[in-house]
Amino acid sequence: MTKGRGIKVIVSMIGFDSHTTGAEVVATxxxxxxxxxxxxxxNQSPAMIxxxxxxxxxxxxxxxxxxxxxxxxxxxMDLVKKNGLTDVPVVCGGNIPPNQIDKxxxxxxxxxxxPGSSGDAIVEYLAGQGRGTR
Amino acid sequence: MAVETGVADVVDPLAGSYFVERLTNEVxxxxxxxxxxxDALGGLVAAIKQGRIQAMLKEEANLxxxxxxxxxxxxxxxxxxxxxxxxxLFEIPIQESGASDSEAIAKRMADWKKSRDMGPIEASVQRLxxxxxxxxxxxxxxxxxxxxxxxxxxxxxxGVIRLARGLKYDPFDLIKCPFELN
Numbered sequence: 001m002t003k004g005r006g007i008k009v010i011v012s013m014i015g016f017d018s019h020t021t022g023a024e025v026v027a028t029x030x031x032x033x034x035x036x037x038x039x040x041x042x043n044q045s046p047a048m049i050x051x052x053x054x055x056x057x058x059x060x061x062x063x064x065x066x067x068x069x070x071x072x073x074x075x076x077m078d079l080v081k082k083n084g085l086t087d088v089p090v091v092c093g094g095n096i097p098p099n100q101i102d103k104x105x106x107x108x109x110x111x112x113x114x115p116g117s118s119g120d121a122i123v124e125y126l127a128g129q130g131r132g133t134r
Numbered sequence: 135m136a137v138e139t140g141v142a143d144v145v146d147p148l149a150g151s152y153f154v155e156r157l158t159n160e161v162x163x164x165x166x167x168x169x170x171x172x173d174a175l176g177g178l179v180a181a182i183k184q185g186r187i188q189a190m191l192k193e194e195a196n197l198x199x200x201x202x203x204x205x206x207x208x209x210x211x212x213x214x215x216x217x218x219x220x221x222x223l224f225e226i227p228i229q230e231s232g233a234s235d236s237e238a239i240a241k242r243m244a245d246w247k248k249s250r251d252m253g254p255i256e257a258s259v260q261r262l263x264x265x266x267x268x269x270x271x272x273x274x275x276x277x278x279x280x281x282x283x284x285x286x287x288x289x290x291x292x293g294v295i296r297l298a299r300g301l302k303y304d305p306f307d308l309i310k311c312p313f314e315l316n
Contacts, residue, residue, distance in 0.1 A: 028192075029196075029199070071232055097228050116213070116216070
């Protein structure tokens, strides 16, 4: 698979959420599709994620969310804007209820992948988010 | 069900069913394969230290996702016979909590902490600290119960046990131990 060639993606947990299975499955899925994946793992604060995005010069930030850490995602979106990373789309996946999707979108999250999202949909969307491809 | 079907009148009502027997044998063989693999690595603790158990769980999660994604594995309500969103009769209300709620709880906790009688707390964590250095098989529950009754917090109790075990009081090293332990 070469769909993700040349596209660098952060996959990260946020806050003290330790439900890593989904994030790790997605990280593996993206790696197998040719993306360059930077998996940050657990206990990541918004500032740590933004710093990693700057240092690694990624194309996309992917956040795993488990229905309880939306305030941290809001903080992350503020930091993304403050650091001028407006060309780096932030994508969230996980157990995200419908009423939160609108809020996340309003904060600037570009795409949400709720439970049941297909692997193809995730790969297809992110394949279009490389700086050279969008 | 036991009364009406008589299923409990015999020791093993499904014995002899080729289908059930074969599936049982398959599960048994697969389980033994995994147990033998773990034994060969030097047991469960060694396998965890080598990251093998974690890798097994990850392989299984990846396999399950791929199978469900490709519809090789059908889960009713998830990737098979799922109710389309427009047919859902009502939206389940979700309780939301904002950052200010956590801050309010933290402030309430900080105020409450100042109101505690520190004498009994210090005596109880001192005992807990001593007990926690007695080794792996020593029962810490009596000391923990005493500390809880003196109004030590879960964080203080875990922190003191961590210190006794040669770890930092706070895994993130942000909070210093408020007690003089010896």
